[in-house]
Each structure stands twice: as structure tokens, then as C-alpha cells.
Amino acid sequence: MTNSIDEIRDTEMMFVIGSNTSEAHPIIAMEMKKAVGRGSRLIVADPRAIWMAGIAEKHMQLHPGTDVWLLNAMAHVIVTEDLVDHDFIAAHTERFEEYRESVLSYTPEEAEKITGVPAQDIRDVARLYATTEKAGIYYTLGITEHTHGTDNVYALANLVLMTGHLGKPSAGMNPLRGQNNVQGANDAGATPVFYPGYQNVTDPAVRKKFEQAWGVELDPNDGLNLNVMMKELAKGKIKGMYVMGEDIVISEPNVSQIEKGLNQIEFLVCQEIFHNLTTQYADVVFPSSCFAEKDGVFTNSDRRVQRVRKAVDPPGNAREDWRILADMARACGYPMPHYENPGEIYDEMAALTPKVAGISHERLDERPRGLQWPCTDSDHEGTPTLHQDGPIVGKAGFQPVAYRPSDEMPDDEYPLVLSTGRTLYHYNAATQTRRSAGPVAKQARNFIEIHRKDAGKLGISDGETVRVSSRRGSVEAMAMVSPRPRRGCVWMPMHFAESRANELTNDAGDPITQTAEYKVCAVRVEALTPEPVG
Amino acid sequence: MSEARQLPEDELFEVEINGRTCEAREGETVFEVAARQGVEIPVLCHDTRLEPAGACRVCLVEVEGQRRLQPGCAWKVSAGMKITTESDRIEKHRRVLYGLYLADHKLDDAGLPVETANANQLRMLAEKTPPLQLEAVEAPRRGRPEDENPYIKFDPELCILCARCTRYCDEIEAVNAITLAWRGSETTISTAGERGLLDTSCELCGGCIDTCPTGALIEKKAPQILPAHAEKVRSTCNFCGVGCQLDLHVVDGKVAKVTSPPVGETVNDGNLCVKGRFAYDFVHHEDRLTEPLIRREDGELHPASWEEAIEVAAKGLLGVKERHGSDAMGFVSSSRCTVEENYLMQKLSRTAFRTNNIHQCAAT
Incomplete structure (x- = not known):
């Protein structure tokens, strides 16, 4: 923002x-x-x-x-x-x-x-x-x-x-931003093209700075975007993976291809708080900690860095993710420092990242509203509104854009447009929210919103189980005849492991970001026991 | 979010509160000006997130020139206004008023309003200003004991009909699931057709509980007063990208309850949604992974020590790198994890495996 x-x-x-x-x-x-x-x-x-x-x-x-x-x-x-x-x-x-x-x-x-x-x-x-x-x-x-x-x-x-x-x-x-720390994960350099703070991995001067700080030679080329990584996995080209805190088998588009890739992967490490569809394929599973069990920071949608504080211990022998990662790095031959606490890790990152150079756990602890980056030194009080002095660098260029249709348009075989998304009551793979009574009472199972005229034409009534199919897969869900969708359009949440919207979605990506087209794909909806129409 | 803003000079005028001159501005209430001066006016029905209702009459003050006492939460100041917030007349009014409330309230053995998980504010007021003793009345106010929603419980014997809950549901959450129902002494908090909350437009945000001053609305999950040794830990919600601040109430190593920090203090301004307030059951769920697991020769995952799990994982990944090179490696970090952990994951992939094939789960 x-x-x-x-x-x-x-x-x-x-x-x-x-x-x-x-x-x-x-x-x-x-x-x-x-x-x-x-x-x-x-x-x-x-x-x-x-x-x-x-x-x-x-x-x-x-x-x-x-x-x-x-x-x-x-x-x-x-x-x-x-x-x-x-x-x-x-x-x-x-x-x-x-x-x-x-x-x-x-x-x-x-x-x-x-x-x-x-x-x-x-x-x-x-x-x-x-x-x-x-x-x-x-x-x-x-x-x-x-x-x-x-x-x-x-x-x-x-x-x-x-x-x-x-x-x-x-x-x-x-x-x-959709998730608690999407902003922070990007800020921290969990992206194939940037080191922390959006510093390009292909910029030799930047790379040199990180090589000096980390004491090793670094990869000079852009890495693979997640969507591309998943496609390479399906092709058998990615052969070893370390997946922390994501159920790729429910969250990524066109999942049957990903499952194919995971079946042939040579080595997979998962770091999770619950078993999920991806851990079924893992060679090693590390039990990790949830937000209530560790210290650190999340960065929210308005670039606000705020403290996460340990309130309880992780269960059994589960450990904080930062400890596991540091141990793993050392076991893999990299001398990762023996951090005493995440505050030290943040300080290391801040020293390499001008945008957040003025942020530390100590400063955050004194501020119940956190600090919004850019926050460039320890006297800076953060930046609630960006660009107050114009664009950060130079001038902002207009980018003319021409309309291009979505990758997959409806046709006779798959006549409806499916969009997917989140609901109020569940969260992503729902491993957390489906363990709470309220969200389950409100939304126990997967559903598909459909316009009453489309439902009528297909002989589908509200509450009945239907089959939804695309070129990539097929799932069952409850029909919700609803005033919300346009005629010709249907909508389904992404939360349900037993009825995965991402069996259906199209993994065609944006040419620049490779972000997949979760919002448009062509599907067919059928009653499970077809009744003769009209 | 309701931080005091700088007032433009030209809009300021002077008023007098308890003999002290202070600055105020058109449109402000007596309560707001007094609060800025550190003068506390007791309230029950007032929540600064809501439009003033002037319903509970606890905040009545003397305004020079006005024959009757006036509600400080709703009365707008004007230039030169003289206000008194403490006097014998006000004290007498409060004693009668509290007496009336207590006559229709659940009391403990000492004759005070019972303490509740919400910290009963009527009790606090009655402790400060002894109420007039009046004969108890039995108001025929109905609850909805059959409501099967898992989170929100209503006890009509603790309700003072201040309507903070229904106004919150209307003005803030804007779903209008609960409402004042019936008339006269039967007036109560209810829903259309007295349905359970799951069958209404309620989104289970629990804001009604948060704003209730007495504990007539409480959490079914945490109905009891927390013990004195409960700890409160301020943290950031782990669901969406708003970054709401939470207070995790910890009892004996478990999260027993989640509440929002006070109004005005953090980005969420006292508010939370159903996930942030209630969906923390996963933290202590029996399905949590508690041991490192290694896939053995039988093809199944088996518990192992950390030392062995780390060694096997490192050897496995390094083996892939040796056989196929760094380009065959993929690292998936998580926007569910902290900034520090994301930093370490990208550092791990870039240093130990010399690859930029690192992305995070919210990338596509």
C-alpha cells in the first residue's frame, strides 16, 4: 500500500x-x-x-x-x-x-x-x-x-x-496483501530475483555486498519463480526441494501436475505444523512452530513491521523455524551464525537492507503501532504515506497496456468461467481454520456459487452436490445458487483439501510475474444424478 | 487510530471543565474534551468507536445554564461553556441510577454486580459510588439459551440494555445480526425471529463481546474469569495481511483467550474478525507435529531425533545438488513465517546451495 x-x-x-x-x-x-x-x-x-x-x-x-x-x-x-x-x-x-x-x-x-x-x-x-x-x-x-x-x-x-x-x-x-507476512517475506528476499529489500541479484555491486557479508560466492542469475518452479518440478527438472509452511499440493494451480512431479522427486524436506497433502511426499518432515510459539516480526499490507512474540512453547519436540533453518544451513556446510534470538537475525538483515535499516526489535517494542518502511535510520519514525516527495527514484513512467483475453475462455465443452478465492471463515489450506468450531459451523464443505438461471438450465438445485470439471481435473462441491455471480460465471473457494479448486485452475502465468490465472478458467458443472431437463 | 489530532488554530474556542479553562472545537463532545484534559467521566453505554447514544445516563454532567443534567458522551461543547463533572448533585444522581441498575442485575453475596470475564464495569462504578439500596425486580428479559453458535453467549441477567453490542453490530461490523427486541421490561438483545447466530447475518467477529461493559455477552470458549497468574502477550495475528494486534492470554502454558488491544492503541483499533479472535484452536491441537519424521525403508514416516533428521535432510538435499547441480534445487519459503525466518531461508538457499530458486508461497 x-x-x-x-x-x-x-x-x-x-x-x-x-x-x-x-x-x-x-x-x-x-x-x-x-x-x-x-x-x-x-x-x-x-x-x-x-x-x-x-x-x-x-x-x-x-x-x-x-x-x-x-x-x-x-x-x-x-x-x-x-x-x-x-x-x-x-x-x-x-x-x-x-x-x-x-x-x-x-x-x-x-x-x-x-x-x-x-x-x-x-x-x-x-x-x-x-x-x-x-x-x-x-x-x-x-x-x-x-x-x-x-x-x-x-x-x-x-x-x-x-x-x-x-x-x-x-x-x-x-x-x-493476502497473508500475514507476504510483504515481509518479499522484503526479506524470499524471491528469485531480489536479495532482501528488493536489491537485484543480477546487479554485480549488490551481489558483491552480499557475497562479502555472507562470505560465499553467490548465484549471478535470476532464479525460478514459484509457478515456473512447479512446472519444472512436474517435468522432473527440480529434483530436490525444501518447503517451509506451504501445502503446495492444495495451494498451487493445476495440482495434478505437481503431484506427478512430487512422485518422482529425489528428495523433499517439509517444515510444517500439521501434516498436509505435501508432507505425504516428504523424505524428512521437521515439526515447526506457529506464530504464538516464536519471536520475530510480520510486515503487513501497509508496510508496517510489527512484533510477533512467543507466548507458549512449541508442542513436544517441535522447534522454532529459525532454529531449524540455522541448524540446517550448518549441516549443509554453511557457517550460519549461532543466533541467540530473532532480533539478531533482524539486525543482520537490516544492516544489509537500507529500506529497513532503522528498524530493530528494540524500537518496535516501544511502538504499539510498529514502524512502516522506508525507515532508513534509527532516528526515522517510518513512512505512513509513500511518495510524498514524488516517486522514490526519478520519474514514474506511464505504461500503456493493451487488452489481452484470458488464457482459457469458455466454449461449448466448458461453458462457465470459474474464479477462485478465499472466504471470511477459512484461510488458505485451512489446516488452521478447519480445526475451529466456528468456521466449520459456517462452512463445513466446499461449495460453488452459481447463478440461478445457469443452475436452472443445468437442472441443479441449491444445496445439491455437483461435479465441476475443467480440462485439468474434476471435483465435487455443493451448489450454492446465489445472487452473487454473473450469469455464466461460477465461484469456488480454495480451502478444501478433499475438493481442491486447484484441480481445476489454469497454471498459465503472467508473462512477467508468472502469477497464475486463478481468477479465470473454463469449467463445466453437472448434476451428479442428471435429471431430464424441460 | 483515534490519536489526538492537531486542531487548526482558527477553529479553537475555550470552555471550562471543573473550573479549568481548556481548548475545544466545534463538534466535540464534553466527554472528548474532558478526556483530553485527563478528566474521567464514567460511562457504560459509550464506546469511542460508536456514535454517542446517551442511553445509560452514567455520564451526566452539569452544564451551566441547563436546568437538567446532560449526558457528557453526547453533549456538544460550545464557546464559553462551563461544565462540572463532579458535584453532590451528580453524586446523588449516580447513586440512584446505580441503584436502579443493581435492582435488575445479577449480584454477588456482597450485593455488588457479579464479576465477569469481561471485567464488569457496573461493578467497578458501584464500588466507587455506593448505590442506593432498592428492592430487586425480576425483569422478564429473555435470552436465547438454545443458540448453538460455538462462540458467543448472552446472559440476560447481566444486560443493562446499553445497546453497545447492537450498535457495534450495526455501525462497525455493519451486519445487523443482533438487535434490541421486545418492549418495556421485556426489552432484550436478540436476533430476528430469535434465531441462533449461525442462522443470521452474524459473522462471529465477537465485537459484541469486546464492547459489552458488563459481561452479559461472553465467550463460550473462555467464559470464566482468567486466574491472576494469566499472562498477556501482545502479538500480531497470523491470518490475513491487515496486521491486527492481538493480546494472547496465556494460562499454564496454553493460549486461553485472545482479545484485541484497547481502542485507539493499534492498527485494528480494538477490532478483530472471527479468525483472529476465535480460530486459535489449532495452536494446541492434538494433530500438531511434535517429532521430526524420516521416511525409512518401509516407505513410511517414522519419528527420529533432531540430530538424525537434520543430518538426513542435509545429506539428501546436498546429494541432489551434487548429482544434478544447484539448478535442480527449489526452496519454498512462507509468508506464514516471520521476516527473520524468510531471511534465513533465502540465505540458506543462496549460500549453502548457491541458487536463487527461492520463492515464497504467496508468489503465485
Whole structure:
């Protein structure tokens, strides 16, 4: 997030796209609800009539995967009506003219045909966004989990730049991170292209710094992205893996291919708190610790570094993950220091990472609201709002983007579009939430939301078990005839190990990030005991 | 999040609280200005996250020029206003008011409101200002004992009808699952059609419990008052990316309860969702992995010592590297783990295995 969660309550307009906020980020949704109560104008763009759409001034119910059309058409309105922020564009951006040309063909009328959103709504929302001072964009995986996810993000960034909604309180570009420490894991360098703090592994000067600090020669090439890693695993090219805290067999797309790879892998180490579908393939399983059993920090969506504190001991002989990792490194021949506590590990990272150089466990312990990076030295109080002095480096370039259809479109054989996601009551592989009574009482088994007309045509009634199939696999789930999905679209959560949505999903990835297209694939839904129709 | 903001100079005016002059601004309530001055006005129905209701009458103050006492939580200040928060008149009012509340409340042997897991604020007030002794009344207020939801319990004998819970459900969580129902002495907290919470729009966030001042709403999972030796450990929730702060209440080595830090103190401003507040059962679940496991020749995983497990794992991974090179290695780190652990995982893959094939689970 360029801005902070607590700025939301003072915002004047929220454009929420591809974010089921009240379920995936309930406490951020509370801030949004509060803002609406105070008169902030809420626009929701989502293929489903999610809860937030119910309190929105307008719900733009676009066809899944047509975001670029919608956003470029909004840009079209803003440039043709000259609602752009000329001063901001001149001071902080480049390539605006090229971008301006690129959106001229995206008329709201054409956009209506492709997105299903009325042209007048597109015009109204574009004008509202461009002319509201404190207008913020909020998005989640509905934007990124596409083969054109990067384009979607560029299209949003273009809107932010052309209207100058950057570097101001209660505005900005705000991706809401899905997991407790996605931000922190990326910040810490758990990515194939960056060392900690987004320092490129291919930059010789950076590499030299880390080689000196760590005392070994480092790999000069970018590594494999997770999605590519999984495909290489399926091909038998990845032969040894160490997997910590992820059930790849439920969480990654097109899982039958991954299972094929795991069947032939030479050596697999898993580090987990529970058995899951992946540990079935492991050669060694390390019992590790959950958040309540160790010290450290998590970094949340608004770049806020906050303490995690050990409250209880890990069960039995289970150990803290940081101890296991240090032991493993030493056993593998690398002289990892004998850290006394995670504070020392953080200090080592901070010394190599300018963005968080001013953060330490000691400073965090004195601050119940944590510290938001960038926080560059020990006198720095953190950065709630990014880019207040313009882009961090140089000028921000507009990135013209052209619409590309999703990888797999519906056809006669697989006529429905499936999107997947999270619900309020469960969390990812649900190894935690399915061990609690409330989430289980609310959602005991997998379901698929389907429009009543589609259900009627297929002879499916609410609550009946149906078979859902794609080109990659097939699962059973309970039909939930619901007013939420568009006609022709269905939706399924990803949480259920016995009925895995990721048997169905498409692992085609975005060309830049390789993020898979969890939000669009073609499926067929059938009653298990077909009744004659009509 | 409700940190005191800098007031623009031109909007400020002066008021007097208990004879002391202080600054205030249009739109502020007596309660807000007093709180900034460190003057505590007792409240029961007020929660700074909610619109003032003026329902409980505990916060009544004297406002010069007003014949009646006025509710400090709702009364807006104006320039030159003179306010008194402690006086014989107010004391007398409170004694009668507390007496009325106590006449319709579950009392202990000492005649005080019973202590509850929520820390009964009516009890605290009655301890400070002795209530007038009135004859007990039996209000025919109904609960919903048949409600089978696993988390939230309502005891009508402890309810003072301040409606903090129903207002929280409306104004903050905005699902309107619970409501004031019936009329007169039968008035109670209920749901549409007196259904169980699982059959309503309730999302089990437990905010109603958090805001309840008496303990009429309590956690079914942790209904008892925690023992004195319970520890409170501040930490960060391990579910979504909001970063809510939690207080883990630890009794005898177990997490016995999770609550939100006070309003205004942390990013979540006193709020939590169903997962953060209630879904911690996994921590002490019997299915937890407790021993290192090694796959032996029979093809099954068997318990082993740490020394052996680490040795076998290291040998296994190094063997793959020797046979097929670093490019055949893959490391999957976790956005569920801490920053420090992610740092160590990438350091391990980059140093011991010389590969950048390291990513984390939320990457795709």
C-alpha cells in the first residue's frame, strides 16, 4: 500500500477492484464501512455482487478478465475530458503522450460491449475518481491473478499517475496483501530475483555486498519463480526441494501436475505444523512452530513491521523455524551464525537492507503501532504515506497496456468461467481454520456459487452436490445458487483439501510475474444424478 | 487510530471543565474534551468507536445554564461553556441510577454486580459510588439459551440494555445480526425471529463481546474469569495481511483467550474478525507435529531425533545438488513465517546451495 490503513477512514472516494474486502481483509473493510458512514463514496468493481457492493454507490459488475478494458476506458474519459492533473504529470511522470494515445481507442461504448459495464457508469466513475481529491484505489488478487495481472496493475497505476492521486493522505494505490507476512517475506528476499529489500541479484555491486557479508560466492542469475518452479518440478527438472509452511499440493494451480512431479522427486524436506497433502511426499518432515510459539516480526499490507512474540512453547519436540533453518544451513556446510534470538537475525538483515535499516526489535517494542518502511535510520519514525516527495527514484513512467483475453475462455465443452478465492471463515489450506468450531459451523464443505438461471438450465438445485470439471481435473462441491455471480460465471473457494479448486485452475502465468490465472478458467458443472431437463 | 489530532488554530474556542479553562472545537463532545484534559467521566453505554447514544445516563454532567443534567458522551461543547463533572448533585444522581441498575442485575453475596470475564464495569462504578439500596425486580428479559453458535453467549441477567453490542453490530461490523427486541421490561438483545447466530447475518467477529461493559455477552470458549497468574502477550495475528494486534492470554502454558488491544492503541483499533479472535484452536491441537519424521525403508514416516533428521535432510538435499547441480534445487519459503525466518531461508538457499530458486508461497 502506498498509504496507510488508518487513512481510509478519512478518504472521500474508494475505488475497490478485485478485492472481496469484507471477507479477505475484514478489519480493513471495517475502515471502509466507517468511511462510507462518513460520506465517502464507494465504487466496487468485481464480477461478483460481493458484500461491499451492497453498500457501494455503484457496482461495476465486469466480466472476469476484462479489467484492462474497464480501466483504459476510464482513462479514456479522463484524458478526453481533460480531467488529468497536468502539474503532477509534468513534475513526476514521463511518457504521458504515448500513454494518452494508447487509451483513445478504448471508448466507454466499446468497453460496455466487452466488460458488460454500462458506458455511462464508466464515465461517471472516471469523472468521480479524477475530480475527488482524496481518492484511493484498493485492490487484491482479483487484479493480479490473471495472465494479464501485470497489465492490470499498470492500468491502475496509470490512473493514479494521471490524476495525481499519489503522495497524498487517504489516496494512492493500495494492494491489500493476502497473508500475514507476504510483504515481509518479499522484503526479506524470499524471491528469485531480489536479495532482501528488493536489491537485484543480477546487479554485480549488490551481489558483491552480499557475497562479502555472507562470505560465499553467490548465484549471478535470476532464479525460478514459484509457478515456473512447479512446472519444472512436474517435468522432473527440480529434483530436490525444501518447503517451509506451504501445502503446495492444495495451494498451487493445476495440482495434478505437481503431484506427478512430487512422485518422482529425489528428495523433499517439509517444515510444517500439521501434516498436509505435501508432507505425504516428504523424505524428512521437521515439526515447526506457529506464530504464538516464536519471536520475530510480520510486515503487513501497509508496510508496517510489527512484533510477533512467543507466548507458549512449541508442542513436544517441535522447534522454532529459525532454529531449524540455522541448524540446517550448518549441516549443509554453511557457517550460519549461532543466533541467540530473532532480533539478531533482524539486525543482520537490516544492516544489509537500507529500506529497513532503522528498524530493530528494540524500537518496535516501544511502538504499539510498529514502524512502516522506508525507515532508513534509527532516528526515522517510518513512512505512513509513500511518495510524498514524488516517486522514490526519478520519474514514474506511464505504461500503456493493451487488452489481452484470458488464457482459457469458455466454449461449448466448458461453458462457465470459474474464479477462485478465499472466504471470511477459512484461510488458505485451512489446516488452521478447519480445526475451529466456528468456521466449520459456517462452512463445513466446499461449495460453488452459481447463478440461478445457469443452475436452472443445468437442472441443479441449491444445496445439491455437483461435479465441476475443467480440462485439468474434476471435483465435487455443493451448489450454492446465489445472487452473487454473473450469469455464466461460477465461484469456488480454495480451502478444501478433499475438493481442491486447484484441480481445476489454469497454471498459465503472467508473462512477467508468472502469477497464475486463478481468477479465470473454463469449467463445466453437472448434476451428479442428471435429471431430464424441460 | 483515534490519536489526538492537531486542531487548526482558527477553529479553537475555550470552555471550562471543573473550573479549568481548556481548548475545544466545534463538534466535540464534553466527554472528548474532558478526556483530553485527563478528566474521567464514567460511562457504560459509550464506546469511542460508536456514535454517542446517551442511553445509560452514567455520564451526566452539569452544564451551566441547563436546568437538567446532560449526558457528557453526547453533549456538544460550545464557546464559553462551563461544565462540572463532579458535584453532590451528580453524586446523588449516580447513586440512584446505580441503584436502579443493581435492582435488575445479577449480584454477588456482597450485593455488588457479579464479576465477569469481561471485567464488569457496573461493578467497578458501584464500588466507587455506593448505590442506593432498592428492592430487586425480576425483569422478564429473555435470552436465547438454545443458540448453538460455538462462540458467543448472552446472559440476560447481566444486560443493562446499553445497546453497545447492537450498535457495534450495526455501525462497525455493519451486519445487523443482533438487535434490541421486545418492549418495556421485556426489552432484550436478540436476533430476528430469535434465531441462533449461525442462522443470521452474524459473522462471529465477537465485537459484541469486546464492547459489552458488563459481561452479559461472553465467550463460550473462555467464559470464566482468567486466574491472576494469566499472562498477556501482545502479538500480531497470523491470518490475513491487515496486521491486527492481538493480546494472547496465556494460562499454564496454553493460549486461553485472545482479545484485541484497547481502542485507539493499534492498527485494528480494538477490532478483530472471527479468525483472529476465535480460530486459535489449532495452536494446541492434538494433530500438531511434535517429532521430526524420516521416511525409512518401509516407505513410511517414522519419528527420529533432531540430530538424525537434520543430518538426513542435509545429506539428501546436498546429494541432489551434487548429482544434478544447484539448478535442480527449489526452496519454498512462507509468508506464514516471520521476516527473520524468510531471511534465513533465502540465505540458506543462496549460500549453502548457491541458487536463487527461492520463492515464497504467496508468489503465485
